Amino acid sequence: MGLPFAETPDILAFVLQISVTLFASANMMCTSAINTALGIVNTSVLLFVFVSGLVFGDPQSLINRDGGGFFPYGGEGVAKASFGVLFALSEFEMISMSAEVIIWQNF
Structure with missing residues (x-):
């Protein structure tokens, strides 16, 4: 050398x-x-x-339990939906990171 x-x-x-x-x-x-x-x-x-x-x-359209409104299930419904979206996002992140690791191991 x-x-x-x-x-x-x-x-x-x-x-x-x-x-x-x-x-x-x-x-x-x-x-x-x-x-x-x-x-x-x-x-x-x-x-x-x-x-x-x-x-x-119109503030009346926020919570209108009869006709739907923007928050038909109130704060509890918003919290449940937020938890569901957060769970789905974290699962998507884990799947994408796993796929990236698998792709880079083949090179």
Whole structure:
């Protein structure tokens, strides 16, 4: 075996490594800026819907046990549905992580 380092520095490899690093960094900054802009748009839409609901909404339609309403089963129904969604999401996460581990073991 030879020495771990070359006798002369490899300028081409150094320039290539620096250019790839700068390119990846620029793309990460661009992706970060796009994610920030989309997050602002998403928050703006949520605020618009919330304020519109406060201004134009009818409080009687929230809990209307006769005609349905937005919360036909009250707080208990919302809690039950939330627990069900949380359970389904955690199961989906476990299945997807298992599938990812299986895929990467084959490579």
